[in-house]
Amino acid sequence: MxxxxxxxxxxxxxxxxxxxxxxxxxxxxxxxxxxxxxxxxxxxxxxxxxxxxxxxxxxxxxxxxxxxxxxxxxxxxxxxxxxxxxxxxxxxxxxxxxxxxxxxxxxxxxxxxxxxxxxxxxxxxxxxxxxxxxxxxxPIATLTVSESTIYGRFGFAPAALARDLTIDTRRATWTGPQPGGRIHFVSGRQLLEDGLALVERVRLATPGQIAYDGILWERQLGLMIGDEDAKKQRFVRYDDASGRLQGFASYKLTENPDNFSQHRLELLHLVTATDDAYAALWRFVLEMDLVSEVHAHLRPVDEPLRWMVSDFRAVRIAELDHLWIRILDVPAALEARTYATPGRLVLGVADPFGACEGSWALEVDSSGIATVTPTDEPADITMTAEELAAIYLGGVSPLMLAAAGRVSGRTAELEAMFRSPVAPFLSIWY
Incomplete structure (x- = not known):
C-alpha cells in the first residue's frame, strides 16, 4: 500500500x-x-x-x-x-x-x-x-498485549493462543525421529539474511503469523544496542542432507549456583521448515549437557514435542493469550481466508464502534472460497465483533463460545466452517 x-x-x-x-x-x-x-x-x-x-x-x-x-x-x-x-x-x-x-x-x-x-x-x-x-x-487490526483486560472493549479478542513449556530433561528421553542433516553453531549476524528468508518461507503455513523484518527481526537476533541478554544468546542452524537451511534455534543458559550440572536452558526461538529440522533441533536442545530444565516461551498450542519424549508429563504447559485481532471490514476479512466446509450462514454482528455492525451472508463454495454480502435476512448466528475476531483464525471454537454464552444459533455449522487444520500461532511479540 x-x-x-x-x-x-x-x-x-x-x-x-x-x-x-x-x-x-x-x-x-x-x-x-x-x-x-x-x-x-x-x-x-x-x-x-x-x-x-x-x-x-x-x-x-x-x-x-x-x-x-x-x-x-x-x-x-x-x-x-x-x-x-x-x-x-x-x-x-x-x-x-x-x-x-x-x-x-x-x-x-x-x-x-x-x-x-x-x-x-x-x-x-x-x-x-x-x-x-x-x-x-x-480490514483487520492486530496487537500483542501486556494486559488482557483492556482491549475487549474495543472489539479485539485473542485469536491465536500460545504456550510456555517447562521440560524436565532428566525425564524427557528422546524417542522421536533421528534425522540426518547437520547442526552448526552460527552467530546472529550469520542468520541475518538466510534466517529471515526462512521465516518468510514458512510464514504462510501458520495462521496468525505476520510478515516482519527490520527491528523485530534484528531484536530476535540480539543485535540491538544495550541488549545485555544478547551476550548470553547462542544460535544454531540445521541444514538438510543437501546443505540447505531448514531451521534455526536460539537459546541462553542460566547456571544453577548450587549445582553446575543443573543449568536452565531458555529456548528463545525455534523456527523450522521441515519435520526433520524440528526433530533435530529439539533433540539438540533437550540433550544439552549440564542442563536439567528447558523453558520454551511462546510455542504453538499444537506443539508435537510431548509425543517425541519418553515421559509425557516431563513437559509442563502454561497457556497464554497472545495475538489479539479486531475485524474492521467484515466482507474483506472473511473473504480473505478459506473455510473447511461449504455452506451458507447469516451472521448477525453487534458492534458499538460500528465497523462490523449488521447482518452478513457468508456463502462458502466447495473449494472453501467465501463470498460475503450485507443482508436483511434473519441471523443464523448472533455474536459481537469480539467473538467474530476470536473465531476468525480458526483457533477458538464457536461451540466453546456458545457454552460461555457468547455466541448463539447454528454454532455446530459455524464450528465446522471456521475450523483450521493448523492451530493459529504468532511466534513473536511486537
Missing part, C-alpha cells in the same frame, strides 16, 4: 476529544532527533524499561521509516516535550487459513503515563488507530 499512511492527518475525533481536556494528540515528527528521543523515553517508561542511552535512541530511530507514531502531549507538565501517551502502527500482512494473507494494521507501543490515567486517553488512542486503519482500507 506504499507509505501513504504516514502522511494521513491525525484522527480528528480523538484529537478534539483530548483537546477538550487540554491534551494534544499529534503525529511524531521522526525526522526530529530530539522529538523522537523524547517519544522513545516516554515509551520506555511506559513499559518499565530503563532510561535509553543516546546510542540506543539513535539506533532505534534508524528503524522508524515504516512506522506511524502518535503521542499525546500535556503542555502543562514539567517535561512538556515528553508525551504522556504513545502508540505506533504499521501495515503488516497477517497469515490466515488457506496459506493466504490479508493486510492488517499492527498496533504497538501503547502506553499511558501513570500520572494521566483514567482520563480517556487510551480509548482516544485506540479508537484513533482503528479509524486510521479503516481510512487505509485495512
Amino acid at each position: 506504499g507509505n501513504d499512511y504516514l502522511d494521513l492527518p491525525v484522527d480528528s475525533a480523538s484529537r478534539d476529544r483530548l483537546a477538550a481536556d487540554h491534551l494534544r494528540l499529534g503525529l511524531l515528527d521522526t525526522s526530529d532527533p530530539q522529538a523522537y528521543a523524547a517519544w522513545f523515553r516516554a515509551e520506555s517508561r511506559g513499559f518499565h524499561d530503563g532510561t535509553p542511552t543516546d546510542e540506543l535512541i539513535e539506533q532505534r530511530r534508524g528503524y522508524v521509516a515504516d512506522r506511524r507514531r502518535t503521542g499525546v502531549w500535556d503542555d502543562t507538565i514539567a517535561e512538556p516535550a515528553e508525551p504522556v501517551a504513545t502508540t505506533e502502527a504499521w501495515p503488516a500482512d497477517l497469515t490466515v487459513p488457506g496459506r493466504r494473507s490479508v493486510p492488517s494494521w499492527a498496533i504497538s507501543a501503547v502506553t499511558v503515563a501513570p500520572t494521566h490515567r483514567r482520563r480517556g486517553i487510551a480509548r482516544a488512542l485506540l479508537e484513533a488507530e482503528l479509524r486510521t486503519a479503516r481510512a487505509c482500507d485495512l
